[in-house]
Amino acid sequence: MAALSLTPVSIMAETSTPKGLAAEQTRQYAIPAGTLDQVLNQFASESGILLAIDGNLTQGKTSQGLQGRFSTEAGLERLLNETGLQAQPGDAGYTLKLRDQSRLPPVKVSGSVIAAERDTVTYDHQAIEQIQPQDIKDLFQNESAVAVGGSIPVNQKVYVRGVEETAMLVTVDGARQNNKVFHHNATNLIDPKLLKAATASAGVAPADAGPGALGGSLVYETVDVEDMLAPDQKFGGFVDGRYASNGEQWTTSGSLYGREGKFEALGYVNKIDGDNYEDGTGEEVNYSESALISGLAKIAYGSEQEGRFELSRELVNDDAARPYRANFGGLTVGRPTPESRNYDLSRDNTVFSYTLDRSKGGWNPEVTVAKSETELETIEVPLAAPETTVAYNGITESYTATMKNRSYTGFAEIVSGVDYYNDSALFRFEGDPDLEENAENVGAFIQLRQQLVDALDLSYGLRYDRQAFEGTDDSSHDDSGASGNLFAEYHINDYVAVNAGYAQVWGGVALAENYILNSAWVYTDLKPVESQNYTVGVVLTVEGFLAEANSYRTKIDNGRVPSYSGGPDLVADFDIEGYDLALGFSSDRAHLSIKYSNVDSEKDGQAATSYDGNYFTAPLGELIAVNGAYNFPVQRLTLGVSAEVSLENDAVEDSGAKQDGYTVINMYADYQLLDSLALRFSVDNLNNEAYTDRASYGQEFTTVKPLLEPGRSYTLNARYTF
Structure with missing residues (x-):
């Protein structure tokens, strides 16, 4: 069954289910x-x-x-x-x-899906392989509750129920991502072709998710050998090629992986090249060429008795000329600037982990040590001095460590432990001193998940964090706070369940983005950010049919919104509320889902715009996602269709313009030509709609030239597996 609203489900591949096997429901x-x-x-x-x-x-x-x-x-x-x-x-x-x-x-033994994990969208490896996403927007295109703004990977930002990913806890293979480099580019540069799983958890986050989950969490996991090889295989690989007509985009990827005894290893590389794309009006969008390269390397050792030791490194880079402000085309007023500058954006993630999960008893430890780094270098040619170049460099780093243990008792499943992070934001400009902010945090947590009675699932927990913050003026600021959460789901009968949850989160002081750090800042009144999250929902499942409704609210107090000239201490309060509705049907050969989300965001009591909502939210309004597919097992063929509909939004009309509505339709056909050769033909933006994605910047401002999304594109993808 396709994921519906924010419900955790295993998404069925478009092949027939063997006779006698139960559908993948809990x-x-x-x-x-x-x-x-x-x-x-x-x-x-x-x-x-x-x-x-x-x-x-x-x-x-x-x-x-x-x-x-x-x-x-x-x-x-x-x-x-x-x-x-x-x-x-x-x-x-x-x-x-x-x-x-x-x-x-495997890295983790699959456990029960209860309570705090219900309010999520989860894609496993099978689902990601079926979607075949080229960027993070493709990955979440079937979710009305997850919006992705931006037209190319270097400027895409993710919003879960209206909350921007900067205000969420984002991890890749357990490594914290501290990527507030520059608000004109992507917050986290993610290549979904490297992923085996992605989970977007809204609002009520459990204590063991980690520190700073103000509006929930985004969890990405990269592929393992276990995901790529059949049970009787020891070695394998694939080569993958894709051509898209709009922008003449070529994608080439390949992987080798194998295992022997207690060892396994995997290597994976992906490269996307292309020219500028055309929007729905037929106009070429300057500085939109594809230029992404990514890679993943993993080695692992262990057994079910000894546990699993794993070391991985993931690299993603996008390096090309982009609009001067990469998330929109330009301004009609203000200081003159060059049309473009080069954005060299890289994310580097290194993780070591040890996991022993016997799924019983009191000792099931997990240890993760990681370093993540995002670096952005921009190079421009000043209008006043065309014979020179100016380079700016921003680096964010995060060192993280987590030690936790899972105990299975007759009373509850208990996860307890400690975690640590050391985040830094560094800005460099040749000839000037380096500017840096730093935040160091130690936290302790405990989360309990239990079945109180046959029909009632509970998840509840506490965490305590202590943070030391250092500003660009070398001033020190220490603070601490507690967070708590409670989520309950009651099954009225075999068909109907209701749920409700609440979380209060202490987030400490967030780092400012690198590109606005100022040596003249004086830190006098720093306030830790805190949030309150509420959610309530009802789910109906009857023989393949699903209906769901959720209502939610996230309130963020003292959200840090510093500016270069305004100082480091500026804060604002954000109030994000809305509701989701979903209908779906799933059978052995087909599925269909329709999802609707209505999100209203405010900053300090006024409708939030895409400018003053930076780092926290965006004006989204009403979004609809439709997704369906039908499988012909004898012909080894699957046909699928999806549609994204955004209704007109006049909530931000006071800023100069309303956000226009649009409808985009996509279609695909998968054909298994040989056991080792799979083909996909697709048409993206079939109706050639000329539009700016609802979550993209600047549509409500008459002085901004927003970026239009790509127009119609025909694509052909082939994968040979050996």
């Missing part, structure tokens, strides 16, 4: 401990699957049972963990067999 289980065959038989009966059990394999084995809400595969994984067995899916159901002992354990 179900509540309360199976007591017993012999393994007894427990498996009860699980099979309650889940509605066919499970062939060989008594010779289960003889002498016991199980602690299963308590909580699980999908079919997650429940089987939990029951069979550490038994040496696995459930092999087939045409008629599942068959019990010996586990392939040469395979390393």
Whole structure:
């Protein structure tokens, strides 16, 4: 079933489900401990699957049972963990067999989906492969509650229920991303082709998510060997080529991966080149050429008994001439500037992790140590001195460490631990002293997830953070605060569930963006940012049909909005509220979803604009996303369609202009020509709409020339796997 609104679901690939296998939905289980065959038989009966059990394999084995809400595969994984067995899916159901002992354990064993995890959009590797996103906008195009502004990767920003990603906790493979480099470019440069999972969690974030989750969290995970190889394979790879007619864009990527015994390794590279694209009016959009390159390298060692050790490094770079202010085309007033300058934007992420998850008992530790860095260098030719060049350089770094343990008790699943970050923002201009802000934070947390009674799931937790902040004038500012959250979901019956949650978050003092740091700043009245999040929802599921409604509100107090001339201490209050509606249907061969979001954002009691909402929100109004697909298994063909509809928004009309409505339609056809060769033909912006994305900058200002999105484009993609 496609993800609906902000509900966590496993998104089904467009192939037929084997007869007898249950749809990938979660179900509540309360199976007591017993012999393994007894427990498996009860699980099979309650889940509605066919499970062939060989008594010779289960003889002498016991199980602690299963308590909580699980999908079919997650429940089987939990029951069979550490038994040496696995459930092999087939045409008629599942068959019990010996586990392939040469395979390393996955990074995490899938657990129950309860309480605080419901308010999310989750894409797993199967879903990302089906979407085949070229940028982060493609990844979230089927979600009305997740808006992505910007027309090319270097200027794209993500908004979850109206909250900009700067006001969220963003991690890649567990590494905190501190990327407030320059508000005219992307906050986080993400290549979705490197991802195996992406989760956007709105509002009520659990304490173990990490510090500073003011409006929720964005969690990205890069691919592992486990995601790429079949169970009986030890080595493999692929080459991928894509051509898009608009801008004559070429994408080339490839990967090699393998495993032997307790070791595995993976290498992945992706490159996108192209010319300027044309908008829906047929006009060429200057300085919009594609110039992205990315890569990923991973090595891992371990076993289910020893745990998993993993070291990874991810690099993403975009280097090309862009509009002088990369997120819009120009200004009709103000000081004269060159038409363009070169933006060299790079993100570098290095992570070491250790995980031991037995999915039982009191000792299931996880340790993560990481460094992330984003660097932006802009080079321009001044109008007054065309024979010279001027270079500015901004670097944000974050060193992070997390140590936590997951305990499975009869009372609850308990996650506790400590985390640390050291964030810095550095600005360099040749001939001037370096300018830098720094924030160091230590936090402790505990989060409990439990089934209080058969129909009631709870998640609640606390965290305490202490921060030391240092300004450009070397002044020190220490502060501390507590955060708490509570989320409950009650299942009225097998079809209807209601949920509600609240979180209060202390976020400390956020770093200013590099490009506005000022040596003359005097830090006298710094205030820590805090937020309050409320959400309430209802979900109805009946035999493949889903209906959902959610209402939410995020209030952010003392949000830091410094300016070069205004000083470092400026703050504002933001109030973001709205609601989501969703309808969907899913079967073995088809799915269809319609999602509607209505978001209203205010700054200090006035309608927030795309200018004064920088770092926190944007005027989004009413958004609709439609997504559907139908699979022809015999022909090995899948046809799909999606549509994005934005209704006219006059909430910001006082700024000079309303935001125009638009409708964009996309279509695709997937064809499995050979077992090793997959083709996709798609038409993006089929109706050739001339529009600016609702989450993009400047539409409400008569002095701004906003960037129009690409017009119609025909694409052909081919992937050969070996």
